[in-house]
Amino acid sequence: MSMTPEQATWFQGTFHRLVENIDKAVQGKQEVVSLVLASMLAEGHVLLEDAPGTGKTSLAKALAATVQGTSSRIQFTPDLLPSDVTGVTIYDQQSHKFEFHKGPIFASIVLADEINRASPKTQSALLEVMEESKVTVDGVTHEAGRPFLVIATQNPVEQAGTYKLPEAQLDRFLIKTSIGYPDLDTTASILAGASDRNPSSGLSAIITTSAVADMADLAATVHVESAVLRYVAELAAATREDAGVRLGVSVRGAIAMVRLAKVWAASRGRHYVLPDDIKTLMAPAWQHRLMLDAEAEFAGTTADVVISRALASVAAPQARTAA
Template identity: 50%
Template sequence: MGPQETLLASTGPVEAGAVGKTAAEAELQAAPQDAPGLVQPMEAAQFDALSARIMAVMNTVIDGKEEQVRLALTVLLAGGHLLLEDVPGVGKTLLAKSLARTVHCTVNRIQFTPDLLPSDITGVSIFNQSTQSFEFRPGAIFANIVIGDEINRASAKTQSALLESMAEHQVSVDGRTYSLAAPFMVIATQNPLEMEGTYPLPEAQRDRFMARISLGYPDTDAELSMLETHQSVNPLDSVSSVATADQVNAMIATVAAIHVAPAVRAYTVALGQATRTNPDLLLGASPRALLQLLRAAKAAAALAGRGFVLPDDIRELAVPVLAHRLLVERGAATRGATAASVIAELLATVPVPGQPDGRAVKDARFR
């Protein structure tokens, strides 16, 4: 049985059946997601086997994009949100759907359009004539995984409807607060800003996304394979769920237990501070950005079979986690500077610490 998926058009109704919860589930979701002892970490062997299975299934759908698939799973296990930015037709939505389908959970899809309303996303209170009271009808945000297609085709007001839910895993409507499911992840796709009919995401919205991925065009072998296998068959038809929502929650708890040495934390802070003082940048990395960089690095360490974060984890994730949050000064941009190139320069100049301290033992992530 596959995950439950709902397509929400700008004029279509919100289906609330996908978000029905038992009393026990409601109690679980009302608690903070990072509450200690709420979810137990997973055993090392099970974590490694399950993560490998998820990536293997996704790689059968997305040919030749192993690095992007791994990064998408990294964001999920770090408890973050993912922004997929590229030209139309390269597989952004396919990647989002393949990740969603590997997990047996509720999935909603929102097609962002200029006339989409914030209430279509968050939900709305409707007066029931028979009971003479208001009833809350949940919006599309009430799901474990929410796929937002072409997010930058909606107005800034509609885009901002995602802010609270992405940051706090809750929605406030008409003075009442509703907790969202766990795990909770927003996977948004967007076209480059030079495309017609797009609205730039505001800085606060971009900062909510843990990482941004660009898929790029496939190489020759991958494109030939796609033309051979995907002509008459939808590649998603062969995708089956390999993990439950509870298992993903346990994997997220496992990642949270990964050890970070003081030297690695200091390196992360030094890198962030370097972005704030760089003359080529108008806006550097926020404290939230550094926190999410560290969380992503912990997930990368867990996927590599380590119980501790290395400086290399920070370095490898610096561009996908930080670049979309930075604003390049106009003069520097005319000289060809980009956020990614500035980060590359900083990685070459900020001193790298030595190996983690002696607390980083083999199974530190499972203690």
């Protein structure tokens, strides 16, 4: 059953209240907050490439507080082990049984700070849980629960002692974005409240985690025209056929776009997806999935350039039939 116009209106109002609540802790970044929140409702994950001190931890804590969920922070370092992330099974001498001690990955919102500083073995520990929302330790599967959002960060400035994320893991992030520095007025406002070292602590929950799961299920019922689906497929193919690209957008990337576009449309009060939703989301949803040719990159080609060329080469559908 497809989402009704009345449900879309309710979704829009709830979504905006969530964004406004988070904005109390992460001021002046409603567009980024909307993208991250949409990713959570699309049951995807976020890669933040940003300089230190831009509010990444505050965003994760504020989001968790707003949805009455739990949050954890994992500082990725070269000596971090996979069991430090997922948890470990320990033998209890009193009960004579093996007990699973959950790692920090078992939280509603997980901040994986400087993920590229950990070894590839530890990075790969995130693959299953990010894709399937579950962890398998010693043959036993443990569910991560809903909602479950990984916000991983990378520092674009410092590359010494880092491990580049493999393409397989990059493809599992729904979006890549950055918070960036606030404008002058917002900075002054933040400085005025600098005595509060944890701005998210005063936030009240707007909805429960079970309601978030219901919103995610509702967003999945947003109508997508066959013409819009074909538009996404043609855009993905255009990125693969671009002369400056070694690896374009995968089928997983196209599926991720549709999932995200459904949430984005609902957050705008619509029960159907428009081609403009796809255009808006292409950069955050696809730029990290593109592997550029070395010569083209040296000549100045960027992921944004490839996306612009794809948009220019593929005509958007004009008409829409009734849902």
